[in-house]
Amino acid sequence: MKSIRATSKLAAAMLVALLAGGCAGTMRDYDSELKQTVGMASSGNIDQALQELEKNNSDANKDLLYYMEKGELLRLKNQLPESRDAWLLADEKVKIWEEEAKTTPEKLIGNIGSVLINDKTRRYDGQDYEKVMLSTRLALDHLALWNWDAARTEIKKTHEREAIIAELRAKEVANVEEDAKQRKVKTEVKDLKGYPVETLDDPEVIALKNGYQSAFSHYLAGFVYETLNEPSLAAPGYRKAIELRPDVKWLEEGLKGLETRARKLKPNESDVLFVVEVGSAPARSSVSIPIPVPYKSTWGAVPISFPVIKSDKSVFLPTQLNVGGKNAIPVHPVTNIDAMARRALKDDMPGIVLRGTIRAITKTVAQKQAADRDGLLGILVTIAAVVTESADERVWRTLPSHILVGRATLPWGNHTIGISGPFGTKNITAEVAGRHTLVALRLMGSSLYAATPQYPPQLLAAAEAVDAESAVAVTANEAPKAQVKKKAFKPKIKPEPTKGVPQ
Amino acid sequence: MNLPRSSSLLLSLTTAVALGLGGCATTSPEVSSGPVKYGDAKAVETVTNEFGSTDLQTIAESMARSMLQSRPVTQSRERPLVTIAEVKNKTSEYIDTRAITDSIRAQLLKSGAVRFAVDINAMQNQTDELIRQNQTGMYKKSKSKKIGQMEGADFRVEGNISSIVKRTSDIKDVYYKFSLMLVNVESGVIEWADEKEIRKTSTR
Numbered sequence: 001m002k003s004i005r006a007t008s009k010l011a012a013a014m015l016v017a018l019l020a021g022g023c024a025g026t027m028r029d030y031d032s033e034l035k036q037t038v039g040m041a042s043s044g045n046i047d048q049a050l051q052e053l054e055k056n057n058s059d060a061n062k063d064l065l066y067y068m069e070k071g072e073l074l075r076l077k078n079q080l081p082e083s084r085d086a087w088l089l090a091d092e093k094v095k096i097w098e099e100e101a102k103t104t105p106e107k108l109i110g111n112i113g114s115v116l117i118n119d120k121t122r123r124y125d126g127q128d129y130e131k132v133m134l135s136t137r138l139a140l141d142h143l144a145l146w147n148w149d150a151a152r153t154e155i156k157k158t159h160e161r162e163a164i165i166a167e168l169r170a171k172e173v174a175n176v177e178e179d180a181k182q183r184k185v186k187t188e189v190k191d192l193k194g195y196p197v198e199t200l201d202d203p204e205v206i207a208l209k210n211g212y213q214s215a216f217s218h219y220l221a222g223f224v225y226e227t228l229n230e231p232s233l234a235a236p237g238y239r240k241a242i243e244l245r246p247d248v249k250w251l252e253e254g255l256k257g258l259e260t261r262a263r264k265l266k267p268n269e270s271d272v273l274f275v276v277e278v279g280s281a282p283a284r285s286s287v288s289i290p291i292p293v294p295y296k297s298t299w300g301a302v303p304i305s306f307p308v309i310k311s312d313k314s315v316f317l318p319t320q321l322n323v324g325g326k327n328a329i330p331v332h333p334v335t336n337i338d339a340m341a342r343r344a345l346k347d348d349m350p351g352i353v354l355r356g357t358i359r360a361i362t363k364t365v366a367q368k369q370a371a372d373r374d375g376l377l378g379i380l381v382t383i384a385a386v387v388t389e390s391a392d393e394r395v396w397r398t399l400p401s402h403i404l405v406g407r408a409t410l411p412w413g414n415h416t417i418g419i420s421g422p423f424g425t426k427n428i429t430a431e432v433a434g435r436h437t438l439v440a441l442r443l444m445g446s447s448l449y450a451a452t453p454q455y456p457p458q459l460l461a462a463a464e465a466v467d468a469e470s471a472v473a474v475t476a477n478e479a480p481k482a483q484v485k486k487k488a489f490k491p492k493i494k495p496e497p498t499k500g501v502p503q
Numbered sequence: 504m505n506l507p508r509s510s511s512l513l514l515s516l517t518t519a520v521a522l523g524l525g526g527c528a529t530t531s532p533e534v535s536s537g538p539v540k541y542g543d544a545k546a547v548e549t550v551t552n553e554f555g556s557t558d559l560q561t562i563a564e565s566m567a568r569s570m571l572q573s574r575p576v577t578q579s580r581e582r583p584l585v586t587i588a589e590v591k592n593k594t595s596e597y598i599d600t601r602a603i604t605d606s607i608r609a610q611l612l613k614s615g616a617v618r619f620a621v622d623i624n625a626m627q628n629q630t631d632e633l634i635r636q637n638q639t640g641m642y643k644k645s646k647s648k649k650i651g652q653m654e655g656a657d658f659r660v661e662g663n664i665s666s667i668v669k670r671t672s673d674i675k676d677v678y679y680k681f682s683l684m685l686v687n688v689e690s691g692v693i694e695w696a697d698e699k700e701i702r703k704t705s706t707r
């Protein structure tokens with residue numbers, strides 16, 4: 001009796017979802033929606049991209065993704081206060097999730113809706129790396145708006161957010177393991193015949209400590225704390241960045257120079273952090289995998305959709321920036337959001353597989369029982385089961401796919417910053433002022449965007465009084481030359497020139 | 504109505520308490536819409552095994568007590584003038600060591616045994632104030648504080664905090680070591696040093 005009631009409930013839910021059609025999140029094709037938006041942004045049409053975003057989000061109740069994407073597009077448009085405000089609205093939604101994660105984690109870990117219909121019925125709380133990136137990007141907006149205290153608040157929020165995520169995920173893993181054991185369901189991806197396992201078993205993905213901590217967020221924390229003269233907090237920022245990306249040796253320079261960097265600066269010089277963001281975060285698409293399901297004495301196969309992330313390996317990563325047409329500043333890839341997205345999916349897969357398998361069993365039972373009672377109802381339930389079956393493709397797509405960082409001492413004033421690549425050379429003019437500043441660039445397709453720092457008037461006046469191009473030479477913050485000289489002691493190895501370090 | 508003396512006293516006390524409580528209720532009404540409550544700031548906190556309020560309070564109390572018993576403090580003819588240099592954070596955790604040194608300084612100052620000179624982080628505010636009083640032309644010369652009258656510290660406090668973190672799938676063990684020392688600024692002699700160790704273990 002109980003199973004018949006459950007079956008009716010499922011059949012009704014699927015039919016309602018089917019009749020509700022495209023207006024409900026159950027049928028939303030986020031990948032196609034954002035493909036257009038990202039394409040427009042990549043070809044320099046930000047206004048069009050914003051219009052497209054608004055068109056796809058006509059509902060009065062905007063979701064987290066809308067505010068995330070909007071904040072990013074407005075940042076590309078250099079409308080920094082508006083970008084910050086959109087992200088602050090997104091942040092309000094993440095705070096609701098945080099509160100639930102702290103007080104009622106069981107609500108977030110179990111969600112029956114996805115078991116009945118598909119994972120899109122779950123409220124979108126953002127991927128873990130997106131929640132962390134949101135506060136990091138808010139910090140970037142605050143820095144460009146020259147509000148270092150607000151940036152510090154966001155940086156601190158990043159650490160707290162990471163701790164909440166770690167705690168909740170540990171509980172979720174234990175919960176999924178226990179549930180899978182009780183239901184005797186295999187949750188390993190390799191058991192899904194036909195799933196492209198190689199996308200998740202990529203060395204870049206496996207090398208990550210987890211799917212939400214990024215070296216960039218922690219390096220930025222180090223930079224902000226250092227600027228605010230809080231070396232005891234800056235040190236763990238740089239240290240964490242090194243721990244997260246031990247293969248990027250340049251990160252060690254952040255920690256090594258912490259005590260001396262500020263002292264070495266001359267009166268009209270600035271310690272500049274260059275942040276170069278490239279591409280857009282990878283899309284999630286659906287792949288249908290048949291799940292074998294027993295019913296009475298026979299076995300059937302029910303196609304269930306699972307999310308897949310295909311990495312874009314063709315993205316161009318610059319190795320250096322050109323300042324004033326004569327000085328090269330090396331930039332280093334410290335964060336790979338493409339790999340983080342796949343790592344997040346890899347870590348989520350046991351839960352997704354468990355929910356998918358339960359859904360396959362429930363759908364089979366519903367279809368068979370509906371068919372046993374009424375042939376037409378059975379056909380309807382089968383159609384609804386097929387139509388509503390779709391993987392959750394929602395991800396923050398306008399995020400960059402890679403973040404590169406470089407650091408140099410620059411004289412105050414206007415500088416022409418160039419990036420060369422397959423698209424030729426793209427230049428922007430950056431105003432440098434203050435003891436520490438951040439120059440943020442975004443390369444999307446062949447379009448180069450910059451978030452222009454909005455300095456206080458007195459800083460700007462001081463900077464404009466300096467003729468930057470003819471002033472002191474630019475000094476890249478790279479490993480000291482002595483380290484390169486060491487190679488000269490090995491007779492068989494020819495000493496390499498210090499690439500990009502201005503002489 | 505004649506009440507026995509003890510009953511009368513009891514009634515008076517009850518009335519006084521009721522009035523007292525009533526008064527409290529009138530002046531401090533409680534506004535609450537959710538499960539928010541105040542707790543004891545000194546309560547032992549074991550929510551996670553990251554550096555927390557109990558660790559900060561334990562370190563500050565232990566170090567302040569130890570320093571107050573040290574020879575440079577107890578055997579000095581005048582109250583020594585001390586400044587706080589940086590306490591280096593050698594861990595990978597975002598520990599605000601300034602919050603620890605602020606607590607140590609507050610406890611030392613409350614004891615009255617030492618005086619503190621502004622540290623390097625407060626120096627900018629100090630010089631800004633002197634410049635404002637002496638160079639803006641807005642203050643009476645006789646009432647403004649003179650430049651060049653600041654006192655140099657006899658001692659400086661400096662130190663570091665380090666940690667060792669070990670974990671298995673079930674256990675996370677964190678060991679913190681906080682070291683502090685008092686250096687005679689003129690002679691460069693380390694006059695006092697102490698350490699505080701903390702071990703925190705959590706299981707899943």
